[in-house]
Amino acid sequence: MSEKPILQKLAVLADAAKYDASCASSGTVRRDSTGTKGIGSTGGMGICHSYAPDGRCISLLKILLTNFCIYDCRFCINRASSNVPRARFNPAEVVRLTLDFYKRNYIEGLFLSSGIIRSEDYTMEQLVEVARLLREEHRFGGYIHLKTIAGASPELIARAGLYADRLSTNVELPTEDGLKSFAPEKKPQTIRKTMANVRLGVEDAVEARKDRLLKKAKPPRFAPAGQSTQMIVGADGARDDDILASATSLYSGYRLRRVYYSAYSPIPDASSDLPPVRPPLMREHRLYQADWLLRFYGFDRAEIMAGANDGMLDLSIDPKLAWALQRRESFPVDINRAPREMLLRVPGLGTKAVDRIIAARRLGAIRIGDLARLTASVKKVLPFITTPDWRPGGLTDSANLRARFAPPPEQMSLAL
Missing domain, CATH: 3.20.20.70 (Aldolase class I)
Structure with missing residues (x-):
């Protein structure tokens, strides 16, 4: 042929x-x-x-x-x-x-x-x-x-x-x-x-x-x-x-x-x-993030969807951050004492970063300067943790955190 x-x-x-x-x-x-x-x-x-x-x-x-x-x-x-x-x-x-x-x-x-x-x-x-x-x-x-x-x-x-x-x-x-x-x-x-x-x-x-x-x-x-x-x-x-x-x-x-x-x-x-236009690509992205929380972070569906508007995930922030902002009483956590299950719920910490933190703190107290070597999302982590030399102070305000971590308008418009 x-x-x-x-x-x-x-x-x-x-x-x-x-x-x-x-x-x-x-x-x-x-x-x-x-x-x-x-x-x-x-x-x-x-x-x-x-x-x-x-x-x-x-x-x-x-x-x-x-x-x-x-x-x-x-x-x-x-x-x-x-x-x-x-x-x-x-x-x-x-x-x-x-x-x-x-x-x-x-x-x-x-x-x-x-x-x-x-x-x-x-x-x-x-x-x-x-x-x-x-x-x-x-x-x-x-x-x-x-x-x-x-x-x-x-x-x-x-x-x-x-x-x-x-x-x-x-x-x-x-x-x-x-x-x-x-x-x-x-x-x-x-x-x-x-x-x-x-x-x-x-x-x-x-x-x-x-x-x-x-x-x-x-x-x-x-x-x-x-x-x-x-x-x-x-x-x-x-x-x-x-x-x-x-x-x-x-x-x-x-x-x-x-x-x-x-x-x-x-x-x-x-x-x-059938809809004449495709749904926002950000919706697909948020579903994948929620799926990751179900499989690797110990979340269940009710926790992820708690506070969701009409059964839809928030497109402006990721579902893990949305969960944390609704439970400010659970934060900040002591990064040197919190169990693995709680560290996995800290916005900005992935499974590998949590494993590195647990391994590192066996050797001594983790300080704020150590975080850059353990995770790439230091700015996102800071409002939700404490270390011997760090307290988040005014960074814990939920409204300000939402504004700080939401994608800029031009990025959201592209995703939508």
């Missing part, structure tokens, strides 16, 4: 894949089939970038197998009734592209999703075949993220997990009412059942590794980087409180590694009940 048709397909299907945000590649051990330690290219058609926990940038070829779809979800540009250019790869073409990009050091892995063609099982078979060809026939050691198709058979999901590093099943919209209204062909229970199958596969693999000492055979890996999902923000009337409630349920029920929040992008020929 000539290069031109493949490149034309790549242009269409790489562009169609940009609406899926759930392609992080953290949480897995790096594979390396080339014997080198090079970093992937920072540009190219269909290449996206994710970041591992150590800050390493990982480049992925991010494409759809096809943007044909039998479903007509009204918020989706690739819906059946949409008038967009269509294309379709076969598995061999995706394998060829992936290997060519990988050998040229453009990418370190593949993110592959697809519209639904013929049936859920047929589409899932095609996705699994791509991963199988890469792993078994070409000994590909790079990262693979496969989008699972809700409603596909458990056997196909199990096969996908053996080849992929991460699996993801999009819940699409935060609430069942939203999904019923904008994507009635997709059933919440079908999506959750597929996510449950992935969770069971991950848990079974963990148990098999625990029993490895009793067996000679090495147990197979199953999606070692876990599973993730994506929900669209701003297409329906779901409030931030609804979105975080859904995320909390997903984390606890399916052991997700990540929930991704994707601001709705207006599409051509959209229904009149």
Whole structure:
């Protein structure tokens, strides 16, 4: 097959894949089939970038197998009734592209999703075949993220997990009412059942590794980087409180590694009940910050949303600062005595900074001059802490703090 048709397909299907945000590649051990330690290219058609926990940038070829779809979800540009250019790869073409990009050091892995063609099982078979060809026939050691198709058979999901590093099943919209209204062909229970199958596969693999000492055979890996999902923000009337409630349920029920929040992008020929403009990007950013507080800082949803106006996060300040300003009686805290749980609630202190502070104070009292070596957000921290040589004094006024730490008007206008 000539290069031109493949490149034309790549242009269409790489562009169609940009609406899926759930392609992080953290949480897995790096594979390396080339014997080198090079970093992937920072540009190219269909290449996206994710970041591992150590800050390493990982480049992925991010494409759809096809943007044909039998479903007509009204918020989706690739819906059946949409008038967009269509294309379709076969598995061999995706394998060829992936290997060519990988050998040229453009990418370190593949993110592959697809519209639904013929049936859920047929589409899932095609996705699994791509991963199988890469792993078994070409000994590909790079990262693979496969989008699972809700409603596909458990056997196909199990096969996908053996080849992929991460699996993801999009819940699409935060609430069942939203999904019923904008994507009635997709059933919440079908999506959750597929996510449950992935969770069971991950848990079974963990148990098999625990029993490895009793067996000679090495147990197979199953999606070692876990599973993730994506929900669209701003297409329906779901409030931030609804979105975080859904995320909390997903984390606890399916052991997700990540929930991704994707601001709705207006599409051509959209229904009149869809918003004509995208929601503020700052809203998406605040949801990610709130999500971080849920997962790493010991907050629960009620604390984050306490004082929120009509169930919406404050766009002008981050949710951790908003929480602290509502509880001025809890501050300032003694940075040399406060437990880790309280230090994590001090605005400006991240998890790594808190760990450094706890380690440093075992060696002696931390003074104000030491903070610059322990955290990069000294100005934000100062109103909320005390040290042997520091008291915040007049810096504790909530109104002044809000004004001081809110983004300047020009920055807020860009974010909105």
